[in-house]
Structure formats: C-alpha cells, structure tokens
Amino acid sequence: MEKQASQERAARSANGIVFVLIGVAALIAAVFILWARLTPAGLLLALAAVAGTVWCWAGLYILQPNQAGLLMFFGSYRGTDRADGLRWANPFYAAKKISVRARNFNSEKLKVNDLRGNPIEIAAAIVWRVEDTARAAFDVEDFEAYVLTQAEAAVRHLTSSYAYDNLGDQELAGAADEITLRSGTDEVGAALRAELQARFALAGIVVVDAKLTHLAYAPEIAGTMLRRQQADAVVAARSKIVQGAVGMVELALRGLSDRQLVELDDERKAAMISNLLVVLCSDHDATPVVNTGTLYN
Template identity: 75%
Template sequence: MAHQPAQERQARTYNGFGAIALGLLSGALAIWLVMERPGGSTIGIALLLFLATAWCWAGLYMLQPNQAAILLFFGSYRGTDRSEGLRWAIPFYSTGKISVRARNFNSEKLKVNDLRGNPIEIAAAIVWRVEDTARASFDVENYEAYVLTQAEAAVRHLASRYAYDNLQVDEHGNASAEITLRSGTEEVALAMRTELQARFAQAGISVLDAKLTHLAYAPEIAGTMLRRQQAEAVVAARSKIVQGAVGMVELALKGLEQRGLVDLDDERKAAMVSNLLVVLCSDHDATPVVNAGTLYT
C-alpha cells in the first residue's frame, strides 16, 4: 500500500484565559462548599470541582508568534494549532511545538564539476520555513537535517547543469548567449529555488529565497583560467581596436578623395592603409617620418 503523505489540519483548541477563569471559579466554589456547607455529599462535589480545576489548568500551553503546536491523542495526529498566546486543549493531548519562522542556511563551500567538467567552488544561502507542520513532523525523520542534506544535493546538481563562464565565442569575438553560473545570476537563482522547492516538498518546507554566495574556480585551475580570461580580454580589445581603425582609415581615404587633395593609385592606397593601421593599432606611440620629397619618392 502506497504511503499517504501527512496533511496539516486545524486543531480544535480554545482560549487559555477562559480555561483559567473556569478553573478559578470551580476551585473557589469547591473551597466555599467545604467551608460553608461541610458534609459527606458536599465533600464529594468539592472533589469533583477540584478535579475540574485540574482539568482546566492541565490543558494549558502557550504559543509565541510564528510557532505552532502539534496535538497528538495517544499517537494519533489531531491537528495543528497556530494561534499565538495562551491556549487550551484536552489534557489527554500531547503537545509538541514547532517553529514556523523563516530560517537561513548558509551552505559550506562545495567542490564540484561544472557542465564542462571544470572543478569549481560553490556555496549558497537558502531562506526557508516550515509550511506544512504535519509533513515536517511525520513524513521525515528530522526535517532540519533533511533540509541540510537536500540543499547540498541541490547545489551540487545545479553546478553540474551550468558552465562556470561562457568561453565560447563566435567569429566576431562575441560570447554566445549561453546561461552560465557567473553571468546568469537571476536565471540560476530561479532554477535553484525551483529545484529546492521540489526536493523540500516531501517535508512540507517552503523555499523563500536562494542565491549563490560564493563562486570561484578550484585553486588547482584558478591560475590557468585567469590567464585564459586575460587572453580573451586582450583578443576582444584588439578586435574592437581593429574595427575602429578600419573605419577611421576608410573615412580618411574618402575624405581625401572627396576634397581632391591628393590622387592615389592602388599601390599608394595600400601603403597608406598599411601605415595608418600600424599607427592606430600599435601598442606604442608612432614615430613619424617626414618625407621631404614627393609622395612617390
């Protein structure tokens, strides 16, 4: 027979101050009967009134804000009370308290492999709370330990679904639109919350927020990946410089032709383009050479 998950339901409880008032009233009445009307029958009624006082006071318990009480009747679940303050339930009920406040969990730095197999270090901060007290109490052995274990498993699985960084570029030197752990912050956080919620559902836990707090390459490859990133940055910068230089040379040639300042053949145009590109793309300041003759000497 398949296991049926527990389901939280509202317990039938009452205001505790009313129970205190009834207990005081019955106790005072019992004392009055013993003192004012002594006798065999009166003693019996007084004992019943004292028992009623004990019954009223034995079922008292107190709940703080964002705290719930699990009520059991000889091991049978009778419901959950989420009403704060002084409460009263049948004294035969056993009461177990559980916090429904938001809690924060910071995972340890985990060493895992990303989508491309690169070892990385990753950690996350998860905000969660107990949503279904019945499931948290009866469907898992220890819901706090369950959260820690499932959170670590979810972070490990998340890291294996994405690459740390986008290392694939097109022919123009632009990175592809792939979602990565480093660039896709919002998408990765949403995916982590979705997976955590699916894992926590069995324990009646709700995920309020989840974000990565640490992300880095593992120490053994950090230096290599840094050099690779620096090289990619240099290539991207060079590509922009060359594109800009080509545009400037094109504008210079068009300006000379439109104004009729000089008439260049194809060979001289090629030489001029070469000189301009060298000047514009060089890492060092250009050293001009003054030609005292004609343009063709």
C-alpha cells in the same frame, strides 16, 4: 501500497484565559463548599470542583507568534494549533511545538564540476520555513537535517547543469546566448529555488529565497583560467581596435578622394593604409618620420 503524505489540519482548541478563569472559579467554589458545610455530599462536590480545576489547568499551553502546536492523542495526530498566546486543549493531548518562522543558512563551499567539467567552488544562501507541520513532523525523520542534506544535493545538481562562464567559447553554437552561473544570476537563482522546492515538498517546507553567495574556479585551475580570460579580453579589445582603425582609414581615403586634394595610385594608397593602421593600432605613440623624397626614390 505507497503511504499517502500527511496533511496538516486545524486542531480543536480554545482560548486558555477562559479556562484559567473557570479553574479559579471551580477552586473558589471547592473552598467555599468545604468551609460552609463539611458533609459527605459537600465533600464530593468539593472534590468535583477540584477535579474541574485540574482539568482546566492541565490542558493549558503557550504558543509564541509563528509557532505551531501539534496535538497528539496517544500517538494519533489530532490537528495543529497555529494561534498564539495561552491556549487550551484536551488535557490528554500532548502538544509538540514547531517553529514556522523563516530560517536561513549558508551552505558550505562545495567543489563541483560544472557542465564543461571545470572544477569550481560554489555556495548558496537558502531561506526556508515550515509550511505543513504534519509533513515536517511525521513524513521525515528530522526535517532540519533533511533540509541540509537536500540543499547540498540540489546545489551540486544545479552546478553540473550550467557552465561557469562562456568566455572564450564563442566558437560553440549558441554559446553567446547560453545561461551560465556567472552571467545568468536571476535564471540560476530561479532554477535553484525550483530544485529546492521539489526536494523540500516531501517535508512540507517552502523555499522563500535562494541565491548563490560564492562562485569561483577551484584553486588548482584558477590561475590558468584567469590567464585565459585575460587573453580573451586582449583578443576582443584588439579586434575592436582593428575594426575602428579600418573604418577611420576608409573614411580618410574617401575624404581625400571626394575633396580631390591628392591623387593616389594603388602603391601610395597601400603605403598610406599601412602607416595609418600602424599609428591607430599601436600600443605606443607613433614617432613621425619626415620623408624628403618620394616613394619611388
């Protein structure tokens, strides 16, 4: 039969200042009784007063802000005290303190293959805190080590679910709308938080925030991928230039035709189009050549 997960519950505790005062009053009473009348009955009352003082003071413990105290009675969980300051509980209870403050760590740079098998380096910053102290203390051996191990596993799994980038993969169906590690920062961050939360739930830990802090191709392919990105950028730029040049040539021919400035046959139109495209698409300034003859000479 599977063991049910532990569940945090409120402990029965009280303000420690009250029990400090009660202990002081009991101690003063014991001194007064011994001073006033040293009889067997008075001695018993004094011992009872001293025992009361010990009882009041032995149950005191201090909790700082955002610190919880798990109260244990001979190995049995009795509840969690989340009130800060000087507190008091049954002196037979053992108080185990756990911080519920937000904590963060940067994972190490991991080398993982992305969705397309490219080796990349990735790291993440994760902010987390203990939400259920009972689960953190009793359901895992060491919740801090558990967080570190599960965070690494989550980052590796996330990386294998996304491509690093879709640059150069426009020929693939849906590549333009694909969420990648580089372009889908918000979506990838949300997926990482969901993955971490699912893994941390066993230890009673909630994920406050999680974001990628390092993302790059592995050194062995970084140079090759950079050249590929540069080539893709050049092709995209050239395609844009050609589209603009064709539009400008079309506009020029239409303007000449509408204004009836000159009549061009097909051969002259072809020559004009060729010259304009060379001028508009060239990487360097065009050098004009004055033609003193005609196309037919």
